[in-house]
Amino acid sequence: MDNLLAIIGSNIKNKSALLELGCGSGALSNAIAEKFDSLQTIVAVDFFNEPEALNKKIQFIKQDLEALNLEGRFDLIVLNQVLEHIKNPLGLLVALKKNLNPHGRILIVVPNRRGFNNEARVYLPEHGRHYFLWDRESLEFSLNRIGFTCRFYNLYTAASHTLFLRYLPTLLRIQNPNLPCIAMVDDI
Numbered sequence: 137m138d139n140l141l142a143i144i145g146s147n148i149k150n151k152s153a154l155l156e157l158g159c160g161s162g163a164l165s166n167a168i169a170e171k172f173d174s175l176q177t178i179v180a181v182d183f184f185n186e187p188e189a190l191n192k193k194i195q196f197i198k199q200d201l202e203a204l205n206l207e208g209r210f211d212l213i214v215l216n217q218v219l220e221h222i223k224n225p226l227g228l229l230v231a232l233k234k235n236l237n238p239h240g241r242i243l244i245v246v247p248n249r250r251g252f253n254n255e256a257r258v259y260l261p262e263h264g265r266h267y268f269l270w271d272r273e274s275l276e277f278s279l280n281r282i283g284f285t286c287r288f289y290n291l292y293t294a295a296s297h298t299l300f301l302r303y304l305p306t307l308l309r310i311q312n313p314n315l316p317c318i319a320m321v322d323d324i
Contacts, residue, residue, distance in 0.1 A: 137163075137164065137167055140164070140216065140245065140316070141167060141168070141171055143243065143289050143316055143318070144168060144172070144212065144214065144243065145171070145172065147212055147241050147243065147318055148172060148175065148211060148212050149174075149211070150174040151174065151175075151176040152174075152175055152176060152177075152211040152212060153175070153176055153177035153178075153179075153208070153209065153210045153211050153212075153237070154168060154172075154175055154177065154178050154179070154210060154211065154212045154213075154214065155178075155179045155180075155181065155206070155208075155210040155212070155213045155214065155235065156168070156178075156179070156180045156181070156213075156214040156216070157181050157182075157201055157204070157213065157214065157215050157218055158181070158182055158201060158215065158216070158217070158218035158221070159180035159181060159182045159185070159187060159196075160182060160185050160187075161185060161187055161188075162180060162187030162188075162189070162190045162194070162196075164214070164216055165178060165180040165187070165190065165191070165194050166189075166190060166191050166194070168214075169191035169193045169194055170191065175193070177195070177208075177210075178191075178193055178194045178195070179194070179195045179196075179197060179206075179208070179210070180194050180195070180196050180197070181196075181197045181198075181199050181201070181204075181206070182196075182198065183198060183199060183200040183201065186198060201218070201222060201228060202222065202223060202224070202228075204228065204231060204232075206235055208235065209235055209236065209237045209240070210235055210236060210237060210240060211236075211237050211239075211240050211241070212240065212241055212242075212243060213232055213235065213236065213240070213241070213242045213243070214242075214243045215242065215243065215244045215245070216243070216245045217245060217246070217247070217314075219244055219246050219268070219270070220246050220247060220266045220267065220268050220269070220270060221265050221266065221267065222267065222268075223267055225267075225268060225278075226278055226281070226282050229242065229279070229282060229284070229319070230282050230283075233283075233321060236321060239320075240321070241318050241319065241320050242284075242318070242319040242320075243316070243317075243318055243319075244275070244315075244316070244317045244318075244319055245314050245315065245316045245317075246268075246270040246275065246314065246315050247266070247269075247270070247313065247314055247315070248270065248271060248272070248313060248314055248315040270315060271315070272288060272315060275315060275317060276288075276317075279317070279319050280322075283321060283322050284319040284320060284321060284322055285319070285320050285322045286317045286318065286319050286320070287317065287318045287320075288315070288316065288317050289316040289317070289318070
């Protein structure tokens, strides 16, 4: 989770508004609230789970992501291990554009079907309800088609200050088991 928090930290500013979709138990939302005191707004949304113990700074909304209709605008929207569970993921991302502030971003983390030691290599909707399998190329192509540019991160090195750990996965051509990406609206 430290690597994910490092990515979030590099994509928010003071007084930012953050939305986490598919918050589950609320563990990530709570970690964000604790680490980033300067956030003005934190909203967590889930339909199947209702977190029992959320930080008092977090507003929880129970809503189905397949029919998402939220008010408000956010500087960062987090979809951590969510997009592969959505039947129309590109439709959700297009709809989220209305909830982004100017220069807002969407952090997407999905299982990498080509990732090291990843079991998400086959389409098994009955197992974990993964409707889509993503790799870097398919995610980037899909995001580009709906008007986003993207920047990928290496979770192995996002929070690493050790040169050995920073470059070893690249040298061995080891791909992350998860694929973290920041999607930005392409204004061109």
